[in-house]
Amino acid sequence: xxxxxxxxxxxxxxxxxAAGVPVTQDRAQEFTRAVALVGLDDRRATYWSGRATLxxxxxxxxxxxQVFHAxxxxxxxxxxxxxxxxxxxxxxxxxxEREENAGGVPDQDDGDPVRAMASRTERLRxxxxxxxxxxxxxxxxxxxxxxxxxxxxxxxxxxxRWHRGTIDAQRTLRESLRRMGEPADLAWRRRGTRPRxxxxxxxxxxxxxxxxDALLRLAHRFVVADGGRHVDVFTLGTRLTxxxxxxxxxxPDRALIAAGETVPDWSGGTRLGEVLRVFLDRWGxxxxxxxxxxxxxxxxxxxxxxxxxxxxxxxxxxxxxxVLWVNxxxxxxxxxxxxxxxxxxxxxxxxxxxxHSLATYDELVEVVAHA
Amino acid sequence: MGNQQAPGDVGEVERFLGKTGYVSDESLAxxxxxxxxxxxxxxxxxxxxxxxxxxxxAIAEAMDLPLIRLQCYEGIDATQALYDWDFPRQILHLxxxxxxxxxxxxxxxxxxxxxxxxxxxxxxxxxxxYDERFLLARPVLQALRESPAVLLVDEVDRAxxxxxxxxxxxxxxxxxxIPEIGTVKAATPPIVVLTSNRTRExxxxxxRRCLYHWIDHPGLERELEILRSRAPEVSEELARQVVTVVxxxxxxxxxxxxxxxxxxxxxxxxxxxxxxxxxDLETASATLGALVKYREDGDRVRQALDRxxxx
Numbered sequence: 231x232x233x234x235x236x237x238x239x240x241x242x243x244x245x246x247x248a249a250g251v252p253v254t255q256d257r258a259q260e261f262t263r264a265v266a267l268v269g270l271d272d273r274r275a276t277y278w279s280g281r282a283t284l285x286x287x288x289x290x291x292x293x294x295x296q297v298f299h300a301x302x303x304x305x306x307x308x309x310x311x312x313x314x315x316x317x318x319x320x321x322x323x324x325x326x327e328r329e330e331n332a333g334g335v336p337d338q339d340d341g342d343p344v345r346a347m348a349s350r351t352e353r354l355r356x357x358x359x360x361x362x363x364x365x366x367x368x369x370x371x372x373x374x375x376x377x378x379x380x381x382x383x384x385x386x387x388x389x390x391r392w393h394r395g396t397i398d399a400q401r402t403l404r405e406s407l408r409r410m411g412e413p414a415d416l417a418w419r420r421r422g423t424r425p426r427x428x429x430x431x432x433x434x435x436x437x438x439x440x441x442x443d444a445l446l447r448l449a450h451r452f453v454v455a456d457g458g459r460h461v462d463v464f465t466l467g468t469r470l471t472x473x474x475x476x477x478x479x480x481x482p483d484r485a486l487i488a489a490g491e492t493v494p495d496w497s498g499g500t501r502l503g504e505v506l507r508v509f510l511d512r513w514g515x516x517x518x519x520x521x522x523x524x525x526x527x528x529x530x531x532x533x534x535x536x537x538x539x540x541x542x543x544x545x546x547x548x549x550x551x552x553v554l555w556v557n558x559x560x561x562x563x564x565x566x567x568x569x570x571x572x573x574x575x576x577x578x579x580x581x582x583x584x585x586h587s588l589a590t591y592d593e594l595v596e597v598v599a600h601a
Numbered sequence: 602m603g604n605q606q607a608p609g610d611v612g613e614v615e616r617f618l619g620k621t622g623y624v625s626d627e628s629l630a631x632x633x634x635x636x637x638x639x640x641x642x643x644x645x646x647x648x649x650x651x652x653x654x655x656x657x658x659a660i661a662e663a664m665d666l667p668l669i670r671l672q673c674y675e676g677i678d679a680t681q682a683l684y685d686w687d688f689p690r691q692i693l694h695l696x697x698x699x700x701x702x703x704x705x706x707x708x709x710x711x712x713x714x715x716x717x718x719x720x721x722x723x724x725x726x727x728x729x730x731y732d733e734r735f736l737l738a739r740p741v742l743q744a745l746r747e748s749p750a751v752l753l754v755d756e757v758d759r760a761x762x763x764x765x766x767x768x769x770x771x772x773x774x775x776x777x778x779i780p781e782i783g784t785v786k787a788a789t790p791p792i793v794v795l796t797s798n799r800t801r802e803x804x805x806x807x808x809r810r811c812l813y814h815w816i817d818h819p820g821l822e823r824e825l826e827i828l829r830s831r832a833p834e835v836s837e838e839l840a841r842q843v844v845t846v847v848x849x850x851x852x853x854x855x856x857x858x859x860x861x862x863x864x865x866x867x868x869x870x871x872x873x874x875x876x877x878x879x880x881d882l883e884t885a886s887a888t889l890g891a892l893v894k895y896r897e898d899g900d901r902v903r904q905a906l907d908r909x910x911x912x
Contacts, residue, residue, distance in 0.1 A: 256809060264635050264812075268611065275611060278631035282812040286805065288646070291815060388676040403688045407730075410699065411692045459762065515857070517758075517800030545857075 235270050236262065242301045243284065249297045251290045257283055273302060289472075355588040360440035360558070367443070373588055374447045374482065379455045380599040381425035382523055384551075388422050395420035425460045426523055426551060428452060428598060431509065433528035434465045434493060435500035441558045441586065442496075443486070445527050446477075448591050450485050453477040462518060466505045466528065467495035470512075500531055502571055503538030510545055519549040523601040525594070527556040527585060530572030540574035547578040552601040556585035556594060607637050607664075623652070623659035624819075624827045632814045633660065642772050642793035644808060647816030649798055650861020652827075656816075657753040657794040666792070670753045671740035673760040679767055683777055685737045691730050698726050731781035741771055748787040751794065757807075758797040765804050768795075772810055819862060821848050827862060828869055835869045842880040843869045846909065847892070850902060857895045867891040882910050 233241075243258035260283040268275035277298055285294050354362075354370055362370065391398065398419035406413045430449045434442045449463045458478045465471045476488035490496065510519065524546060532539055547553050555575060559565050561584030567576055576582060581597060584590040608614045614637070615630040625633070633656075636643040645653040661668035671682055702722070744752035754768065771777060772793060776786035795811060797803060819827060821844060828840045835843075843865060851859045860868070871888040872880070886903050893899050 252805070254809065260639070260641075260812075263639060267635060267638050268631065274627060275631050278628045279635055281628070282632045282635060282814055285815075286808040286813050287802070288799075288815055386676060400688065403692065407688065407692060407695070411695045511857075516798055520800075 235265075239265055239270065242280070242297070245301055246284055246294065246297045249293050251284065251293050251297075252286070253284050276302070355592075358562070358586045359444045359588075360586065370444070370588065371447060371482065374444075374451060377448065377451045377588075377591060377595055379452045379595045381428055381456055381460055382599055382601045383423040384426040384521070386422045386424045389419040390422040392418050392420040394418050425456065426521065426601070427460045427462070427518065428456075429514075429518060429522050429524045429550075430461070430463045431506075431524065431526045431528075432463065432465050433467070433500060433502070433526075434496055435467050435531070436497045437500070437529055437531045438527075438558070439497045441527075444591070445556075445585070446486055446489055447482055448594070449473075450477045450482050453485075454480060462513075464509060464513075465489075465493050465495075466500065466502060466509075467493070468498045468501055468505070469495050470505045470508045471495070472513075499533050500528070501534040502528060502530070502532045502575075503534050503536070503540075503542055506539065506542040506546065510542060510549070514546065514549055519546060521549075521551050523552045523554065523598055524550045525554045525556060525598065526575075526579075527558075528571075529557055529559055530555075530567075530569045530575060532569075532571030532574075536570040536574040539571055540578065543575045543578035547580075552580045553578065554581045554583060554594075554597065554601070555579040556583045558584070558586040560584040561586045561590055608634060610634070617663040618656075618659050619830075621659045621662040622830045623655060623663075624823060624830055625656075626819075626823060629656070629814065629816070632812055636812050637792065639812070640790050642795055642811045644795045644797065644803075644811035644813050645816055646797045646799055646813070648818060648859075648861055650863035651816040651818060652862055653796040653816055654753065654755055657751055657796075660792060660794070661751040664751075664792075667747060667750045668753060669740050669744045669747070669750055669791075670755060672755045673757050673764070675759055675761065677760050677764055680739070682739050682741050682764070682767070683771075684739055684742045684779060686731070687735045687737050691735050694730065694735070695726070698729070733782070736779070736782070742777060742785060744791045744793075745771075745775060745777060745785050745787040748789050748791055751792045754793065754795045756798060757795045758800045758803060762804060765807050769804075769807050769810060772807075818851055818859075821845070824848065824862060824865060828865060831866055832869050832873070835873045836878045838879055839872060839877060840869060843872065846880070846885075846906070849909070850892075850905065853901075853905070855901060856893065856898050858893065858898065860892050864892050880910075882906060 239262050240258055243253050243261055247253040261280055264279035264283050265276055268279050270276055280298065281291065281294060285291055351369070351373060354366060354373065357366070359367075359370070389398065391401065395418045398417040401417035401419070402413065402415075405415065405417060430452060432442065432445045432449060438445075452461045453463060453474060454477075455461075458474055462472070462474050463477055465473055471493045473489045473492050476492045477485045479485040479488060513519070543553070555572075557567075557572065560567075560582065567573060567582070583594055583597060585594060608617060611627070611630050611634045614634045615625055615627070618625045618630065618633070632643065635641070645656065647653055657670075658668060660666075738746065740752065744750050757765070757768070774786075775790045776784055778784045818824075824847070825840060825844045828835065828844060829837075832840075847860055847865045847868070850856060853859075868888060868891040871891040872884060875884050875888065877884045885906055889899050889902060893902050
């Protein structure tokens with residue numbers, strides 16, 4: 231079956247978009263131009279020009295290879311054998327009416343509906359997220375909208391004008407130029423401030439599954455508050471996943487679904503040490519962790535080598551401005567940090583915080599803002 | 602274009618890069634070819650030390666064009682990238698005009714101020730202040746003016762995202778406007794190479810303007826070829842041993858910072874300058890500082906070398 235060259239090329243761009251590579255219209259056009267230059271019959275040149283025009287980060291390259299292979303190398307009449315990437319979705323629990331009623335019963339005798347609501351949310355703020363019913367969780371989700379994270383600030387090398395501070399020689403000169411070179415007013419300047427980067431590392435392994443939803447909602451608040459420019463979110467499990475892009479959507483439920491589709495190792499095991507090393511090698515040491523506030527949300531159940539975890543945490547602390555460890559179990563009665571993972575990591579953390587209820591998340595936001 | 606014709610096909614790009622001592626492969630040559638023909642900026646990403654900056658230098662050398670380099674850093678802004686006025690000289694100039702005008706006014710004392718001649722004089726003085734000679738052309742403006750040129754925007758990921766927006770503007774039209782002088786437009790667009798170490802994600806809008814290429818660590822044969830072409834003084838035997846060790850180290854996953862090609866070259870040269878024609882444990886561990894830059898890595902590599910030499 232023969233096709234037009236344009237059809238083949240643009241069809242390929244569409245297939246690539248369907249596979250999750252953000253191919254825009256202009257990129258597709260660039261690709262057609264490039265192919266016209268190298269010639270479609272040259273399979274290898276076509277491959278490289280597509281890679282240059284359609285991909286924009288290393289994560290795209292694998293997908294590109296798969297789609298390219300499937301599109302250009304398929305044998306007519308035979309089914310394609312390239313296995314699709316497995317993408318488990320988030321399991322959403324069933325919201326039954328019964329539970330909603332059960333939650334509502336104690337408040338029925340309260341005459342003032344507003345106060346009833348207030349006291350209910352107040353109680354909810356201090357409840358353990360893991361022990362909530364589905365209806366309570368739904369209410370809790372709406373409460374997350376009230377969390378307004380502020381980013382910590384740092385001094386920059388750039389100066390900004392100010393009414394006191396040190397003398398701004400350049401601006402003083404520039405202004406004196408207006409008076410024919412006669413120096414008059416002195417201009418002053420001081421060091422500016424910029425938001426410090428915040429990196430959230432969220433454990434989504436099986437033992438944390440009860441808290442993952444709440445923690446991701448919190449992460450979403452962070453990303454949305456800043457427009458995603460100084461906040462980066464990763465999930466930790468058996469592997470590391472960068473989910474900032476998914477969380478950039480304003481609507482929290484959509485953002486969470488998008489994040490769920492990105493994360494391949496939902497509710498799996500944890501290899502904290504190894505995943506942390508991948509984070510530091512690929513992102514952290516290059517500058518993402520450098521001078522930033524890193525928040526690790528995990529219960530510290532480590533399946534792998536705890537010595538490695540301790541080593542990587544030490545590395546992280548050397549790079550980062552502050553390392554915070556959030557453990558959902560910390561706020562519970564009788565908790566002792568005896569799990570091997572936590573014990574190995576704790577010496578390298580600046581703060582050890584609880585993270586099981588809305589009130590503790592408020593606290594976390596405060597700590598981050600002043601880090 | 603320039604003193605050298607733009608290459609006609611991919612093979613020619615590979616050859617002319619090879620002539621300067623830069624060993625490319627098919628993928629890189631294709632991307633460079635497309636960048637030259639489509640007149641698009643080239644965005645190179647990859648591990649540090651894989652030859653991103655060297656590629657720009659090689660293109661400039663091969664096409665016999667000047668290389669203009671803009672090193673990005675945090676807080677860089679338009680006055681450092683585009684142009685700035687030379688304020689001290691402007692003031693000096695102004696003082697000079699004043700002095701001259703003063704002596705003239707002393708000679709013809711009748712028409713001191715407000716007369717018909719004062720206005721044009723003032724305008725002239727003002728105009729002469731914003732003359733080309735007080736304009737400090739920074740790399741981007743320089744590249745647009747000297748147009749057939751290679752503009753290297755190095756480590757663009759270090760600059761702030763506001764600066765990216767500015768770059769985007771220049772790269773899409775290849776022109777800038779200076780209010781006091783006018784618009785400067787490149788006769789032929791310069792060849793633009795941007796490099797990034799991926800310390801942060803670049804903005805999509807900027808990426809869209811560019812051709813993207815990820816430079817990986819080279820394989821054994823290609824790295825050997827690079828070593829031969831860049832450091833011909835190193836003996837064949839030593840070169841092969843060095844590259845084998847480095848390739849081996851890159852395969853391990855316990856190094857904090859696996860060595861790049863730049864480190865390979867440094868190490869080979871260091872060994873060579875100690876007079877080694879073959880790799881031996883003593884010289885190797887003495888020169889290890891050229892290869893790995895962390896103490897932990899140094900210990901690990903020393904152990905690995907021990908085993909490799911024994912085996």
